[in-house]
Amino acid sequence: MEKEVILASLSILAALLVTSTAIMQLVSPDWRFSLLMLALQYLGVFLLLINHWPIFLSLTVLFSGWVSTIVLAIGILSLSVDQQRLESGATTLSLLVRQGAWRHSLSIIFFLLTALLGGIVTLTMLPALTAIFPSLNLSIGWGSLILIGLGFLKLGYSDQSFPVVVGLLTVISGFNVLQTSFSSSLMTAGLLAATTLTLALIGDFLITMPYSETTP
Amino acid sequence: MSAVLIWIIFPGIVSIILFFFRKWERTVLIVGLAAALMLTWFAWQLPIGEPIAVRLWRGLPALRITQSMRILDVFFNLDNTTRILLLAIYANLAFWLGGVFSSKTNSLFTPLAFGSSAIIAALVAIEPSYFAPLVLFFVALICVPILSAPGEKINRGVFRFLIYQGVGTSLLFLMNIASLSIKPETIPINSPSPITLLTVIALALTLAVFPFHTWIPAIAEKTNPYTSSFVFLSYSMAALFLLLRILSEMQAAVISQAAITGLVYLGVFMVFIAGILACVEKNAGRILGFAVISQVGIKLLVLGMAVNTDIAQLTGTYLALLITQNLSMAVWALALSRLFMVNKDTSFSHLQGLGRKFPFAVAGLIIGSLSLAGLPILANFPIVFQVLSGFSSEFSSLPLFWTIGNILFVFACFRTLVRLLAPSENAEGGHPENRFDSVILSSGMILIFLLGLFPQWMINLVNELIVSISAISEAQ
Numbered sequence: 001m002e003k004e005v006i007l008a009s010l011s012i013l014a015a016l017l018v019t020s021t022a023i024m025q026l027v028s029p030d031w032r033f034s035l036l037m038l039a040l041q042y043l044g045v046f047l048l049l050i051n052h053w054p055i056f057l058s059l060t061v062l063f064s065g066w067v068s069t070i071v072l073a074i075g076i077l078s079l080s081v082d083q084q085r086l087e088s089g090a091t092t093l094s095l096l097v098r099q100g101a102w103r104h105s106l107s108i109i110f111f112l113l114t115a116l117l118g119g120i121v122t123l124t125m126l127p128a129l130t131a132i133f134p135s136l137n138l139s140i141g142w143g144s145l146i147l148i149g150l151g152f153l154k155l156g157y158s159d160q161s162f163p164v165v166v167g168l169l170t171v172i173s174g175f176n177v178l179q180t181s182f183s184s185s186l187m188t189a190g191l192l193a194a195t196t197l198t199l200a201l202i203g204d205f206l207i208t209m210p211y212s213e214t215t216p
Numbered sequence: 217m218s219a220v221l222i223w224i225i226f227p228g229i230v231s232i233i234l235f236f237f238r239k240w241e242r243t244v245l246i247v248g249l250a251a252a253l254m255l256t257w258f259a260w261q262l263p264i265g266e267p268i269a270v271r272l273w274r275g276l277p278a279l280r281i282t283q284s285m286r287i288l289d290v291f292f293n294l295d296n297t298t299r300i301l302l303l304a305i306y307a308n309l310a311f312w313l314g315g316v317f318s319s320k321t322n323s324l325f326t327p328l329a330f331g332s333s334a335i336i337a338a339l340v341a342i343e344p345s346y347f348a349p350l351v352l353f354f355v356a357l358i359c360v361p362i363l364s365a366p367g368e369k370i371n372r373g374v375f376r377f378l379i380y381q382g383v384g385t386s387l388l389f390l391m392n393i394a395s396l397s398i399k400p401e402t403i404p405i406n407s408p409s410p411i412t413l414l415t416v417i418a419l420a421l422t423l424a425v426f427p428f429h430t431w432i433p434a435i436a437e438k439t440n441p442y443t444s445s446f447v448f449l450s451y452s453m454a455a456l457f458l459l460l461r462i463l464s465e466m467q468a469a470v471i472s473q474a475a476i477t478g479l480v481y482l483g484v485f486m487v488f489i490a491g492i493l494a495c496v497e498k499n500a501g502r503i504l505g506f507a508v509i510s511q512v513g514i515k516l517l518v519l520g521m522a523v524n525t526d527i528a529q530l531t532g533t534y535l536a537l538l539i540t541q542n543l544s545m546a547v548w549a550l551a552l553s554r555l556f557m558v559n560k561d562t563s564f565s566h567l568q569g570l571g572r573k574f575p576f577a578v579a580g581l582i583i584g585s586l587s588l589a590g591l592p593i594l595a596n597f598p599i600v601f602q603v604l605s606g607f608s609s610e611f612s613s614l615p616l617f618w619t620i621g622n623i624l625f626v627f628a629c630f631r632t633l634v635r636l637l638a639p640s641e642n643a644e645g646g647h648p649e650n651r652f653d654s655v656i657l658s659s660g661m662i663l664i665f666l667l668g669l670f671p672q673w674m675i676n677l678v679n680e681l682i683v684s685i686s687a688i689s690e691a692q
Contacts, residue, residue, distance in 0.1 A: 175386035182393040187290045191350045212366040
């Protein structure tokens with residue numbers, strides 16, 4: 001009984017963690033902060049997963065997420081400062097910052113409002129989701145839907161490699177959380193971890209390739 | 217020895233080795249081509265589960281290829297019925313590697329094309345099949361570097377491809393495992409369940425069905441046409457294998473009505489919409505992209521034949537279509553890639569007048585595109601005619617929409633021809649047409665005409681192949 005209470009509290013904490021990290025990722029133009037939020041997001045995903053999966057299986061997803069974050073960091077660190085700003089999609093927001101603090105605040109308010117909209121949509125979809133999958137825990141449902149929703153928003157606002165890959169990793173994390181409610185096999189964990197790592201490697205390729213002058 | 221070792225692990229290892237030696241492009245290509253041809257020949261000749269009398273020395277026991285291998289808690293299973301698919305996968309690879317010398321693809325093409333074929337073979341083999349969508353996502357991921365040239369800005373179509381496939385395959389995997397945990401009595405009989413609807417959306421994302429098709433023309437616009445055509449055809453082949461696996465696992469009663477009718481209408485709709493979009497297009501690369509959408513539609517029509525025909529005939533038609541589509545698309549893509557190399561652009565304004573300088577390339581472009589449009593005496597016509605005539609009695613309006621779509625497509629081809637032959641300063645100066653490219657293109661064009669005029673050659677070959685392979689599986 002005590003274990004169930006701990007797990008329930010952890011899943012609520014995890015849902016709050018993934019929500020706040022996904023919002024921060026949406027708002028922040030800084031790639032370092034985005035990657036920090038991505039690493040924390042994987043911690044949240046891990047806490048959500050332990051509701052359904054044994055800890056060692058959940059750890060594979062956590063470690064693959066953290067390794068992916070490091071792979072992306074290595075990729076973007078290999079670029080010059082200007083290229084880093086361009087690839088991380090920070091140029092639009094930095095332009096706003098240079099034009100005046102009030103415009104920057106406005107852009108943050110805009111992103112927060114869209115995140116709020118994403119939250120409302122998630123809240124309205126949650127009963128439908130639990131109707132389709134009755135065995136689904138509410139915190140897991142919320143966590144997965146908010147990751148998918150805010151990940152889509154991030155994808156919608158970006159046309160640069162780094163934010164696209166981070167957004168896609170967020171969306172796929174959301175799907176992974178839902179998938180773990182139905183399958184807890186070793187192969188599922190292995191394939192999900194491999195997907196995350198390969199996507200990060202491809203992301204690294206996409207970030208660095210435009211600046212490569214020699215044969216890849 | 218295991219079949220999985222031969223057709224999945226070995227090509228995977230070859231792909232990794234070729235990747236590390238990619239700077240020696242010619243050597244890598246020759247080794248890759250030889251390995252692809254060898255795997256094709258193995259798929260054709262080596263029975264799975266039967267003793268094979270290869271005696272290199274006295275006392276060597278007869279070889280026997282086992283059909284399954286267990287990795288973690290899943291099985292990879294390749295039996296004799298899947299040999300025809302393995303043959304299609306590796307013949308397709310060998311065919312496209314054959315044109316790499318002329319098309320100037322990037323150095324990653326050969327190793328990654330090999331890797332993608334190995335993963336497609338894994339998609340066919342993996343059991344339980346609900347893991348197959350995740351394997352398909354690996355195919356998409358490995359295709360991304362093929363589509364991105366070093367030193368150039370990443371095409372937005374590549375981002376869309378990555379996003380659509382990431383979302384589509386994740387959703388499909390979720391729906392597959394979720395459907396296993398739902399009791400059949402809770403599924404409503406008269407209305408489609410949310411799981412069915414979400415599965416359809418996921419399939420539409422992976423198969424690039426309208427309105428999720430936008431990544432295809434966006435990629436075709438900016439990428440080397442030969443590279444993009446290989447990715448489009450190989451990826452659509454993998455996605456259709458996945459669809460085939462999903463259909464084969466659904467209950468017969470569900471397949472017979474809703475799924476098949478849906479596939480047939482969807483197929484014709486894709487041909488129709490691709491024709492409309494192509495005829496107003498001003499970029500030859502994007503027109504090639506719309507041709508890919510149209511061809512996926514025809515492949516869906518072939519799958520729709522599943523109800524009225526036996527599996528051997530269906531496989532035969534699918535293989536014959538695969539041959540004619542690959543041939544026509546390769547000739548078109550090779551010709552367009554020759555023109556693409558002049559200005560790194562396939563818009564009409566940049567291609568104007570190039571027809572006077574590259575007559576073989578223009579002839580290849582037009583003949584390849586008209587063959588895909590299903591014009592008589594060209595390679596695609598006999599197969600498409602056979603498919604459509606099978607449906608004309610049951611779905612009377614379908615041939616009409618198919619014809620309108622293709623007439624619009626032919627119109628787009630002629631618009632391209634007019635711009636290529638129009639007078640322009642693009643036609644002056646520069647290097648003339650390469651003789652080797654002209655020979656390759658001419659051979660492709662002659663083959664298109666021969667298969668259009670004598671389709672029985674190809675059909676007989678395919679039927680013999682199927683009969684020989686199915687005889688072994690029945691004997692087992």
